[in-house]
Every structure is written in C-alpha cells, then in structure tokens.
Amino acid sequence: MSNSVFQILLLLVSLMVQASGATPGLARPNCAETCGNVTVPFPFGIGIGCFLDDWYEIVCQQNNTVPILNKIGLRVLNISLPNFRPDGDGMIKVSLPVIYSTASCQGNGLVEPVSLEGSNFVFSQRWNVFTSVGCDIRATVISTKADGMAFTSTGCRSKCAGTNTNISWYSACSGRDGCCQTNLPFYLQAFSVDVKEDGGQQGCKYAFLADSSWFSNVTGLYDLRLNDTVPVVLQWGIQNVTNDILTNYSLALHESSTNSDVITCDTRGLPYVECWCRSGYGGNAYIIGGCQDINECEDSNICPGTGSTCVNKRGGFDCVDGRKTTKFILIGVGAGLGALLLCLFLWWLYKYIKKRKEIKLKEKYFKRNGGLLLESELSSPEGNVEKSKLFNSKDLEKATDNFNDDRILGQGGQGTVYKGMLTDGKIVAIKKSKVIDEGKVEQFINEVFILSQINHRNVVKLLGCCLETEVPLLVYEFIPNGTLYQYLHDPNEEFRVSWDTRLRIATEIAGALFYLHSAASIPIYHRDIKSTNILLDEKYQAKVADFGTSKSVSLDQTHVTTLVKGTFGYLDPEYFQSSQFTDKSDVYSFGVVLVELLTGQKPISSLREQEGRSLATYFIISMEQNRLFDIMDAQVLKEGKKEDIASAAILAKRCLYLNGRNRPTMKEVAMGLEGIRKLPNPLDIQQNQENREATESYNVAFPSSKSNIDMDVITLSDVQPLLPTETW
Secondary structure (H helix, E strand, O other): OHHHHHHHHHHHHHHHHOOOOOOOOOOOOOOOOEEOOEEOOOOOEOOOOOOOOHHHEEEEEOOOOEEEEOOOOEEEEEEEOOOOOOOOOOEEEEEEEOOEEOOOOOOOOOOOOOOOOOOOEEEOOOOEEEEEEOOOEEEEEEEEEOOOOOOEEEEEEEOOOOOOOOOOOHHHOOOOOOEEEEOOOOOEEEEEEEEEEOOOOOOOOEEEEEEHHHHHHOOOHHHOOOOOEEEEEEEEOEOOOOOHHHHHOOOHHHOOOOOOOOEEEEOOOOOOEEEEEOOOEEEOOOOOOOEEEOOHHHOOOOOOOOOEEEEEEOOEEEEEEHHHHHHHHHHHHHHHHHHHHHHHHHHHHHHHHHHHHHHHHHHHHHHHOOHHHHHHHHHOOOOOOOOOEEOOHHHHHHHOOOOOHHHEEEEOOOEEEEEEEOOOOOEEEEEEEOOOOHHHHHHHHHHHHHHHHOOOOOEOOEEEEEOOOOOOEEEEEOOOOOEHHHHHHOOOOOOOOOHHHHHHHHHHHHHHHHHHHHHOOOOEEOOOOOHHHEEEOOOOOEEEOOOOOOEEOOOOOOOEEOOOEOOOOOOOHHHHHHOEEOHHHHHHHHHHHHHHHHHOOOOEOOOOOHHHOEHHHHHHHHHHOOOHHHHOOHHHHHHOOHHHHHHHHHHHHHHOOOOHHHOOOHHHHHHHHHHHHOOOOOOOHHHHHHHHOOOOOOOOOOOOOOOOOOOOOOOOOOOOOOOOOOEO
C-alpha cells in the first residue's frame, strides 16, 4: 500500500514540476511545420513570413511532399537544430548530384559544384568526405573557405592494383581498387575538382562529396550512375549581428541574456552563431519560449538501482530512494490531509456562523417591523390567517430573481415594486419599501391587518407581507394593464377609450370607495385617490390601489387630523387649509378623476391658461360659462348622450364643491353613476358588482424587459400604510 501511495505522490510531484502550458512548435506560429516527412524548424520555413531570409526558404513541391531549399535548388532530406552536445551542430542534409565527371563518362552529371557563398551554410567537414572513383587518377579539391581566407586544396590518388572493381565498404576505399577518399577543409562553401589521369585504365572517372554515413548502405561504387544523387551534410547558423531581421523575427539570440539558464548562443569557432536549448530542455531556441523542460523520467532506465525512482524537475531530474523517503512522504500526506480537514471544518464553521447571523438578523428585523404584534393579531378570534400571510424572505427573493432590475414594474417615493412568481406559480407584485417609521410600527401592523381583510373586486388585494427583512416587503395581487392615467393620457394607445368604458370605470371606483367608507368593518379613508392609483386588470376593470397614506377611523369619527399628504391637482382645498381629512376629501379627489374621464385632460397642465391649469378649476369655470361640451373628450361627445354627459358633469361639479359639507357621499356618487348607466337596481351596488364579476386570469410569463411605465408612477399598489409621503 505504501509503495502505491509513494508512486502516486511522485507522479503528482513530477507533473507539478513540469512547465505549464503547451510546448511551442518548432516552426513560427501559423506556419507549416512539415513538408512530406521532413520537419521544417525556424529559421527555415515554408511560405512568406515563415523563414528568416531567402537562404532559409523551403518550397514544398510535388503535392507538398518534396521540400526544396529554394535559394540553392536542392532537395532537403533532413533538418536538425543545434543541441547542447559538442558535436550537436545545426545541420541540413540535402540531395546533391554527383558533382564532377570526366569526359569519358556518359550522362548529365554536374560539371560545376554548388556554391554556398554568401550564405550561413558550409559543407560539413565533420560529416562529409570527398570521394574519387576511377583507376589511376588524382583528384584535387580546390576550395574557397567561408572565412574568406586564401584558397586551399586537398585531394587523393586511386590505383587499380587488382582486378576487383566492386567496392563493397567505405573502409575499403583507401586508394586501391579504383577508389580514394579524403577529408574536407574547414568552413568549405565553394570548391572545384581537378581530376588528372595518372596512366592506367581508361573509363569513367568521377568525384563527389557525400555524407560519410551514407557509404554503409552502398553495395558498389561502380554502380553509381551520373544522374544519381548523394546526400551531403551542410552546417548552418545565424549571422552574429544585431539587425532588423533578427529583431523582426524575435530570435532567441536576443533572449539569451535573460534566459541564460535555458538558452545558450555561441559561434563554436564558426563565422556564425548557433543557439540551442540547454541540457534538460528541448524545442527550438530560435523561437521565444521555444525551449521547454523535457521529462527525462520517460526513460525507464534513467535511474539505475532497485527502489530508485525518477522525479522530473525543471531542467533535470532526481533519482529518489523510495525506501528512505516513504516515511517523509507519508508524513507530508498526513499533514496535507490534516490541513484539508481543517480547511473544511473552518469553511463549515464559517457557513454555520454566517447562517446563525442571518437568522438572528431576520429575527431582529421581524421584531422591529412588528412581526410579534401581527402574529398576535392573526391568532386572535378576529384574525383570519387565510387572509393575511407571512411570507419567507428567501421565497420572495427567489420569486423576483433576487430583486433583479428586469423585474421592476415601477418606482416611487416610498419604494420599488417588482413582478414575481411564487412557488405555486401565482404571479404577484412585491413592494420593497425604502424606509419605515419605527415609532409607528403598531399602526403599520394594524393597517396591514385591516387591509388584508378588504375583499372587494375593485380594490387591489394585499396578500401578505414579509417582516424579516430590513424594510417590510408587501405582497399584492398582480394587475397587468397599468394605470388609468396611462389608459387616458398615453399618446401611444392604439384605441380611444369609449364612453361606456369611462362610465363603467368611474362607477367601479365609486363603488370601491363607498365600500371603504361605509361597508368595510372599519371605515378607511384612502387619502390619495388619483388616476395613477387606479389600476386596470386584464379585462380593464378598475382596481383602487396605493393605501400608503390611508387611514382607518372608528365608527364615531368624522375626520382625521394629520399632516397634509396627497397629490396636487387632486388635493381637497378644504383639507389643505384645515389639515382635517374627511370622507368628503376622498369625494373631491374622485371628482377630479371623474373630470379626467369626461375630458381626457390631465389634472395639472401648463398648456391651459393660468387660472385653468388645475383641471378642477378649469372644469368649474367652463361649466359656469356654459362651455361644458367644448372641453369634453371627442370620444365622449361622439358616443355619449348629452343628457348623460351633463348628468355626469353635474355630479362631478358637486364632488368639487369647496365646502365639503355640500359634496355628496360616495354612496350618493355611486348611485348617481349607476343611475346614469341605467342599471336595473341602482341601490344594490354591491350585488350588481358581484353579478358582473368574472373569473380572473393572469399572465404567467415574466416580461423580458423593464416596463415602459413612467418611473414617477407606481403602476402597482404602492401600499405601505402609514409611511411618510410628500408634505406641504
């Protein structure tokens, strides 16, 4: 077991030590790396931008199978990069035709040899030999050296002492039997051959350069034909200068000073520079980042001895005695596992403490927001748990996608309303308030409890609340079709609002206010009736919303004295002066809404003259001047009977009396509107409303983008009882 663990750990250590990332290729990026079975490393290259200069250009011919050294026109057999060994010169092996022939030979052998002058190539003195074939000849190589020194010459003499004219091995080519060989001078780039007959036999006599290792595969030199080729080894390097070419191609020569532990560049006594990856690294030193650590441990025999294991490291390897280090590794493993368990425990402890803090914080918010008081109300005999529900904060966060901005339906002074879907699939509107007055928590809970008891088809229903957040979250039924204000004044509406629809909406609003004032268990004054607080459901039926400034009163109260709160254009002038809000104050605000429905004009408009900027004032002045039908909406005049329009206008004017005592009650207003609609039983308003009630259907899909509703108008119930609003 311990040996297995040890081997696994060594493997992990080996993988960690190896250089990260993929090893760069031998060619430049986005350049072909092979032609046929020949690898083409930079500075050689195939295609524009892939080679250092013209001397290193490779052209891939014959269906991309035959590489040609373009500048010289010779076929390439192999290209090798320099390496760290003393004999590891950069070499390119090319196929060279027999380079000289006597006149007695038939064929098309080259008379003049290939010249490498001007290049960074030389004929390798180490790997090539000069060979002369023929009886009784003396062949001389007259050379021009790469360093520009004087001409030198070397040669050999061959005789035919016997009758054997078939040379089988390179070692036999020693000057007898028609063959001789000699070494080349150093730095040979160009040469010529002088063959002189030394008496003896006649016949084809020729000489050539060839890779010395090639002769081991030759069965007979006399079998060579003049159009045959022989492999020749060229040594290559890079100019030892700093110029634009080197800079443009980012050669590793410029990196050698900062990467001396990886790359070495040297002339090795030659007139050019060679760069190679140091021992322990492999790749192409002529490419930035081209030298990468190699894994010597892939050689299974690299560490001799029993129990010795190879561990790779950067630039080398270590042979580790597993028997001596197992104990320390097991200790390391134990320490690592202990550290891991400690980290897991600390992570669990952090999560536990965080969760406890969240629970404590929720409990704190719940108590501060009056949760205990609401629970006591719900547990009382008068409480109705089914009508008022305490929601979980996580459920509401999930319903609104963590209160994503894409779910916003509207924003106002008291908070933001989001569209959400509960776990049971029900679509709701969730109001996230901005602040709460801690001194009025008891009143707030009382209002939530009362509003949750309201059950009227034309009043937006409060479904419940969440008190375990910093500010309460209120949950309402979702009303899909925006506000009455939009319905009347949005210039993008595709259709006009009919007279019957206007009259029906007015009747529904009046019926809802009558219910709040007279039929609810405890009378409720809305205190902010306006067209933006009248929502329209999927059937465009009215829903009274926004009880943020509402007040409940005892049955023996006639008014509520408070700071003045409301909206200009709808605010009761009498309330504004006395700060005493009565049920007649809601009547005044409704009167303004009724005038909006009749005229289609906004409650405050700078387009009207100074004395008529308030719609209520403008309407009363117009009636006094007998210009009622001049200010009516065109659709109203087109579809409504004049006597019905006049009756509705007179009712609106009564609602707008400055003296509240002269205004009708909401019951009288509702009956009057029912009478104009000519319903069969105008006194039984609630019954007719229930008979007209239809099954509600809701949108079940969330909108893909924010509502185009005016951000100054909350299109959903902006309810938060007893929260402070604008004060005049």
